[in-house]
Amino acid sequence: MKTKRQTLQVLAAGLAATCVAGTAMASSHMDAPLITLDPAANTCDVYAFVSAGTNGEQYLTTALTVYPFEEPGIGPNAYNFDPNVLYQIHVSLGDDVAAGTPTFSYQFQFNTTYKDKKTILVSYLGVIQNVGDANQNLTQTYTVTKVDHRRGARPAITWLGSGMVPPNNQGIATPLYNQGNDGNNPAQDGVASAGQLDTYTSESITKLESGYVAFCGQRDDGFYGDINAVFDLLQLRNPGKDVQAGFNVHAIVLNIPLSELGGAHQIAGVYATTSRHSVRVLSTLPENQLSPDFDGPWVQVGRQGNPLFCEALVGIADKDRYNETSPSQDEALFKKYALTPELCQLLNAIVFQSNVAPESNRTDIAGIFIPDLIKVDLSTGPCRLAGGGTNDVADPDDAGFSRLGIFGGDVLTSTVQAGFGGGTVPGGWPNGRRFGDDVIDIAVTALSSDLRVSPPIIHGPYGDNVDTNDMAYNKVFPYESTPQNGRNHMHAP
Amino acid sequence: MKFLKPFLAVTVALGLTGCGHNSAPTHDSSGTDATPPQTKLAIAIDPLTLALLPQAGDSHTDKEIRRYQEMARKGGNRDIPVERLGWLFVAKARTSFDPGYYKQAAACGDVLEADSPGCSESLLLRGYVFENLHRFKEAEPLAREVVAQRGLSFDFGLLGDSLMEQGRLDEAVGAYQHMVDLRPDLQSYARISYIRWLKGQTEGAIQMMEAAVDASSQNDPDSAAWVSTRLALLEYQSGRQEEAHHAIEGALLIRPNYPPALLLSGRMLLAEDKAGEAVAALQAAAKANPLPEYQWVLAEGLRAADRESEAAAVEARLRVTGAVNDPRTFALYLATRGEDTATAVRLAEAEMQQRQDFFTQDALAWALTAAGRVQEALPHMRLALAGGTEDGRLFFHAAVIAHGAGQDGEYQKWFNRTASCVQTLLPSERKQFLELAKEFPPAAKPGGQTPPANDLTAANLDSSK
Numbered sequence: 010m011k012t013k014r015q016t017l018q019v020l021a022a023g024l025a026a027t028c029v030a031g032t033a034m035a036s037s038h039m040d041a042p043l044i045t046l047d048p049a050a051n052t053c054d055v056y057a058f059v060s061a062g063t064n065g066e067q068y069l070t071t072a073l074t075v076y077p078f079e080e081p082g083i084g085p086n087a088y089n090f091d092p093n094v095l096y097q098i099h100v101s102l103g104d105d106v107a108a109g110t111p112t113f114s115y116q117f118q119f120n121t122t123y124k125d126k127k128t129i130l131v132s133y134l135g136v137i138q139n140v141g142d143a144n145q146n147l148t149q150t151y152t153v154t155k156v157d158h159r160r161g162a163r164p165a166i167t168w169l170g171s172g173m174v175p176p177n178n179q180g181i182a183t184p185l186y187n188q189g190n191d192g193n194n195p196a197q198d199g200v201a202s203a204g205q206l207d208t209y210t211s212e213s214i215t216k217l218e219s220g221y222v223a224f225c226g227q228r229d230d231g232f233y234g235d236i237n238a239v240f241d242l243l244q245l246r247n248p249g250k251d252v253q254a255g256f257n258v259h260a261i262v263l264n265i266p267l268s269e270l271g272g273a274h275q276i277a278g279v280y281a282t283t284s285r286h287s288v289r290v291l292s293t294l295p296e297n298q299l300s301p302d303f304d305g306p307w308v309q310v311g312r313q314g315n316p317l318f319c320e321a322l323v324g325i326a327d328k329d330r331y332n333e334t335s336p337s338q339d340e341a342l343f344k345k346y347a348l349t350p351e352l353c354q355l356l357n358a359i360v361f362q363s364n365v366a367p368e369s370n371r372t373d374i375a376g377i378f379i380p381d382l383i384k385v386d387l388s389t390g391p392c393r394l395a396g397g398g399t400n401d402v403a404d405p406d407d408a409g410f411s412r413l414g415i416f417g418g419d420v421l422t423s424t425v426q427a428g429f430g431g432g433t434v435p436g437g438w439p440n441g442r443r444f445g446d447d448v449i450d451i452a453v454t455a456l457s458s459d460l461r462v463s464p465p466i467i468h469g470p471y472g473d474n475v476d477t478n479d480m481a482y483n484k485v486f487p488y489e490s491t492p493q494n495g496r497n498h499m500h501a502p
Numbered sequence: 503m504k505f506l507k508p509f510l511a512v513t514v515a516l517g518l519t520g521c522g523h524n525s526a527p528t529h530d531s532s533g534t535d536a537t538p539p540q541t542k543l544a545i546a547i548d549p550l551t552l553a554l555l556p557q558a559g560d561s562h563t564d565k566e567i568r569r570y571q572e573m574a575r576k577g578g579n580r581d582i583p584v585e586r587l588g589w590l591f592v593a594k595a596r597t598s599f600d601p602g603y604y605k606q607a608a609a610c611g612d613v614l615e616a617d618s619p620g621c622s623e624s625l626l627l628r629g630y631v632f633e634n635l636h637r638f639k640e641a642e643p644l645a646r647e648v649v650a651q652r653g654l655s656f657d658f659g660l661l662g663d664s665l666m667e668q669g670r671l672d673e674a675v676g677a678y679q680h681m682v683d684l685r686p687d688l689q690s691y692a693r694i695s696y697i698r699w700l701k702g703q704t705e706g707a708i709q710m711m712e713a714a715v716d717a718s719s720q721n722d723p724d725s726a727a728w729v730s731t732r733l734a735l736l737e738y739q740s741g742r743q744e745e746a747h748h749a750i751e752g753a754l755l756i757r758p759n760y761p762p763a764l765l766l767s768g769r770m771l772l773a774e775d776k777a778g779e780a781v782a783a784l785q786a787a788a789k790a791n792p793l794p795e796y797q798w799v800l801a802e803g804l805r806a807a808d809r810e811s812e813a814a815a816v817e818a819r820l821r822v823t824g825a826v827n828d829p830r831t832f833a834l835y836l837a838t839r840g841e842d843t844a845t846a847v848r849l850a851e852a853e854m855q856q857r858q859d860f861f862t863q864d865a866l867a868w869a870l871t872a873a874g875r876v877q878e879a880l881p882h883m884r885l886a887l888a889g890g891t892e893d894g895r896l897f898f899h900a901a902v903i904a905h906g907a908g909q910d911g912e913y914q915k916w917f918n919r920t921a922s923c924v925q926t927l928l929p930s931e932r933k934q935f936l937e938l939a940k941e942f943p944p945a946a947k948p949g950g951q952t953p954p955a956n957d958l959t960a961a962n963l964d965s966s967k
Contacts, residue, residue: 047687048719089715128747186658285686285717290675290694292706308686 015123025450039152042178044434049091052313054232055098055260057279057383058441060264060486061391066220067252067273069385071098071115072261072444072489073281074258079215081257082498085132085179088259088355090119090149090225094283096261101278101336101382101410102270105158109278109336109380113270114156117225117261119174136192137322140175140212144182149174152223153217153263158214168223172215175226176256180496184312185209187494196491199397199481201404206483214486222486229480229490230258231444232316235473262487265384267387274425278337278382281313309333314381315439316448316497322346322378336380347375353456365468366457373460377439385441386434387423393436394488395445397481406483412447412477414438416454416470429465446484549612550574552605552851553587563594581623584613588627592634595770599792599827609630622651629660638667638857649677662693669858671700671889685847692729699736700860701889708736720756727757734766739892739926744892746770761787765796768803773925777807788816792833794824801927811883828839828864837872838930847873860896868899876906886915894926898935909931914944 014409056072071193072095079088095118099111110373124146133142164323165274176183182462185208188194196208201476206214217221235249269271289304312332319331322345334342353366379382393407394457411417415429431456437446439455480490492500517711554575555568567590573583588610592715595603611628614621629644662677678697682690694905695710718726734749746769752762764787781803788800797820804813824832829849836846846869853862869884883903886896897919904912920927920935927935 047717048721049716076577093713098796205795286692286713287686288681288694290682290697291701292698294701304684305686309685310685367835502904 013448014221026324034200038432040178047285047310049089050094050311051075051077052281052283054315054316054442055279055383056442056444056488057277058392058437059267059273059383059385059387059389060265060394060442060488066268067387067391068222069100069267069270069277069279069387070262070488071100071242071265071279071281071484071486072260072262073098073284074228074260074489077230077261078253078256079230079257080498080500081178081255081495082500085140085173085177085182085495086147088177088227088257089121089147090117090151090174090259092119092121094119095284098261098263098284099282099485100203100265100270101280102275104386106168106278106382107380108275109339109382111156111461111489113157115169115263115265116156116160117151117223117227118154119149119151119408121147123147131272132176133179136181137176137183137209140209141173145176149225151223153221153223156416167218169219169221170215170217170223172223174223175213177227180494183209185313186491192494192496194494195497196480196494199250199404199419199483200491201484203485206485209489210491211250218371219269220266221269223322224260224262226260227492228260229281229478229493230256231478231482231489233475233478235475240315245387247474251475251477251479254479255264255493257492258489260487260489262489264486270387273387273390275387277385277387278336279382279385280312280314284309291319309335310341312336312381315378317345317441317452317461318378318381319442321352322350322374323466324351339380342377343381345377347371347378350374350456356457367459367461371461373465374456377455382441386421386423386426388424388430389434389440391419392414392441392443393419395443395478395482396483396484398477401481404484406445407484410445411436412445412450413454413470414440414451415444416451430463437454445478447472447476449502450476477484513911543964546808549609549616550584552609553584553613555606561597563590563597566590567594578724581614581617581925584610584829585623585627586612586911588631592627592630595634601635601697602758604631604635610683620647620651622648622657625651626657626660631665633660635665636667637855638664638932640965649680653680653684654689655681657689658684659689662697666697666700667831669860669862671697672840674868686717688719688722688725688729692725693734695732695736700889700891702892704740704892708733708740715752719765723756727753728786729758730756730898731760731766732763734763738766738770739923741923741925743770757792759786761791762770765791765799769799769928771805771927772799772929777803779894781809791852792827794820794828794835794954798835799928802930806929820941830862833865833869834918837869838934840872840927842871847875853967858885859887860891864896864899871899871903871906873930876903878907879903892923894920895931897923898927898931901935902938910944913942917944 010320014350040310053074054069054275055074058070060068060070061168062068075096076088095116097117098115100113101110102112105112124143126133127148132147133144134146137144141148150171152171153169155167155169157167178186178196180187183191184190186196188197189416200206200450203211210224213224213226217223230253232253233251234253235246236252284307287308287333289305300469304487310332312334314336319328323331323343324398331343346370349369350371353368353371356366357364357368395408395410395412396404396406399406409419411419411421414437415435421435421440423432426432427433436441437443438448442448450472453471454467457468482488506722541814564723567587570583570587570590574580574587588607591603591607595601595607608628608631611624611631614624614627618624625644625648629641629648632638632641632644641660645657645664648657649661658677658681660948661846661861662674662681665677666674674842675697678690678693682694691710693716695707698710699707713728714729715733717775718729720726730749730753734746734753737749739744745906750763750767753760764783768787773781777947784800784803788796801813801816801820801914804816820835825845830853833846833849833853836842850866850869854866863882863886870876870882872881880903883900883943886907887900897916898917901913903921904916917939921939924932924935
């Protein structure tokens with residue numbers, strides 16, 4: 010058995026070869042070439058897990074993050090949801106899971122307004138005390154609609170409600186995000202109860218129709234990994250450094266009542282897309298009636314399901330195609346990459362120097378990634394959640410939580426599948442994906458192991474020596490941590 | 503494409519701007535790419551040798567060029583490094599303003615073509631090189647072939663660009679429609695904005711450029727700064743000074759000292775009679791970009807700031823390099839100054855052999871007018887205005903030519919249109935226009951009484967000194 014470091018070196022080689030942009034990658038922070046040039050539509054990560062409400066109700070919690078490497082110190086104006094982008098979280102049920110087609114799509118569309126356009130103070134006119142108050146100049150609102158595809162070509166569209174995006178965390182202008190409600194302090198860490206959430210986050214959690222709950226706004230990037238060391242001539246460190254530390258993302262989080270999905274006795278598939286409008290090149294409308302002319306069809310420009318699929322498995326030639334296609338085409342277009350992962354060949358050739366990682370017929374890997382939906386067993390009940398670690402008194406991880414999921418003994422019991430025997434299924438990714446799942450370590454371990462046999466042959470676990478996020482997660486909705494403070498950010502802009 | 507799409511996307515985005523009116527190839531204003539121009543090759547040399555000539559310089563692009571040259575030398579499958587190298591040379595040509603790098607880019611395309619005749623990678627690379635060398639007629643068949651082969655969004659972008667520059671706007675619209683239908687993004691939105699502007703849909707152009715700005719990325723700061731600058735120009739032309747200043751600030755935030763933004767900023771400051779501030783911006787812009795447009799505006803700024811000797815020195819350099827660096831703009835400059843009008847006509851006519859777009863028609867019309875051939879200029883001017891492009895300089899030229907040709911109705915129309923956006927003219931142009939207005943106010947002008955074209959030309963020449 011080779012060392013953890015050697016394994017990650019091979020992973021790095023594979024990733025380096027796929028990331029021509031040459032900067033860095035996270036789960037999907039720097040994936041296919043073209044989408045990296047469109048950060049507002051560039052999906053970073055998708056999350057999906059079963060959670061519990063305060064009154065015993067259960068949700069499929071879904072989240073989509075965009076804007077990779079959002080530098081808090083660059084100023085408040087640079088990052089906002091793009092009103093010209095359609096953000097969608099798709100949920101597949103029943104036969105749609107295997108087919109890679111959505112049963113329901115939840116559409117988020119944003120609108121930007123200014124209270125005062127004559128000032129240079131784009132985002133803040135003063136200290137913001139409440140979301141949307143007179144000092145929040147740039148204000149984004151959003152609408153949520155549910156598209157029910159079960160009617161085929163004429164889907165039913167239901168308006169679920171609207172909400173408001175809280176301000177980005179700049180510092181003194183947004184003190185209530187930060188420790189002691191002081192804009193000079195770092196952002197407030199994760200909390201264990203809804204009552205402890207900061208004012209802006211709390212005020213932005215929106216109850217929609219039919220029991221849905223939504224949040225859209227800036228958050229800390231909950232993905233973690235030592236990607237800089239990977240790309241720095243593969244010189245890994247111990248301890249590693251969380252390269253995403255100190256960066257924010259923009260997150261869309263949606264709690265979907267299981268009752269809306271037909272109950273818990275099933276497996277759901279979750280993925281997300283971003284789309285932009287095509288337009289007629291030459292307007293046919295008078296110059297004073299332009300807004301309706303921006304009405305071309307939506308064209309998908311970004312897609313994300315499981316972490317790392319496009320980045321670590323799909324070949325260069327197909328990366329952009331992945332972003333422009335539907336999971337229903339994954340079987341035909343991308344299954345070859347999952348059945349015969351190039352990364353396994355590299356592991357064997359360079360690290361193991363023997364056929365340790367099965368190189369072909371990886372039906373286990375294909376089962377995870379094809380179609381590329383995050384499959385979530387809804388029958389398990391709520392999963393264990395990450396907080397700030399086992400030693401965080403105020404916000405501890407749930408008992409039994411492991412960042413490695415099943416490889417760390419964190420399992421759940423399904424009532425709809427046998428799993429690894431007796432209904433045993435992973436407690437985290439690839440059964441759903443939670444905030445705090447160490448997807449790099451889980452992926453490398455899974456690729457190095459053989460999950461096709463019973464009992465599975467497990468090699469590892471391997472890792473990049475980064476085992477936790479730089480900020481504690483919230484154990485309550487919206488789960489993703491408070492956005493980092495732009496005033497005392499850790500990066501040079 | 504193999505793996506060059508980010509790089510290509512940048513190139514494609516900038517490709518639109520390199521040949522357009524009021525624009526110039528973007529430049530790496532960081533100064534990190536400011537290596538001396540390469541020696542032009544005087545002898546025939548095989549393409550691979552040309553592509554692998556030693557590369558000096560410490561910029562990121564220089565280092566990348568050396569890295570891929572080394573990969574190409576190692577043997578094995580050289581197509582990927584050679585393709586990458588080709589696009590790096592295109593980028594280097596843009597940032598260094600040394601067209602010699604286009605020869606090396608073309609050499610990379612030739613190597614790809616020799617290895618895999620008719621491959622998409624070769625077609626696209628060579629097509630973009632031709633486009634950047636203003637050989638639009640040669641770019642078009644390559645674009646058509648790569649579109650037929652695979653039809654990716656930027657393939658249609660190349661086709662649309664080559665058609666647009668040749669003045670075939672309706673065909674270009676079709677290509678751009680394919681492009682945006684395949685992938686709505688900064689590249690397609692920016693092109694749509696430009697062609698809308700050409701067709702007189704200025705508000706629609708602004709809308710599209712705003713969408714392009716929203717879709718921009720810090721991973722591609724050159725394109726992000728460019729679309730912000732273009733948005734500023736559109737706002738400025740529409741009389742929305744404040745919005746224009748905001749957009750310029752945005753561009754300069756992305757790319758400090760970005761030459762196109764500094765150039766526009768300087769022009770706006772000149773229009774606001776802030777010559778001192780304008781000169782500082784224009785000097786910085788012209789230092790980074792040797793193209794005639796930059797030198798011409800700098801000379802205007804210096805003259806407005808009563809720094810005549812410095813203006814003359816800038817113009818002396820411009821006269822040496824202008825015909826090579828950008829013959830169309832240099833022809834306009836000469837015609838506006840009333841200098842060497844025969845050369846101006848010759849340059850504009852030569853440009854017409856390559857492209858027949860609105861601005862080349864305008865350049866030829868203006869050069870002919872300066873040469874006293876105003877009746878010959880009139881049909882070219884009408885062609886320049888046929889699309890409905892909202893541009894102060896076009897209107898100004900049209901007013902002068904219509905006046906000289908005795909076309910009172912047209913004179914009235916274009917005079918009024920010029921008056922509505924006179925702030926966008928250079929100081930010397932404004933001065934000429936104001937003198938024209940003073941001498942021949944349309945409303946007071948008796949019907950049919952127009953001065954001889956030569957008189958008008960002479961008046962212009964006098965007032966522009």
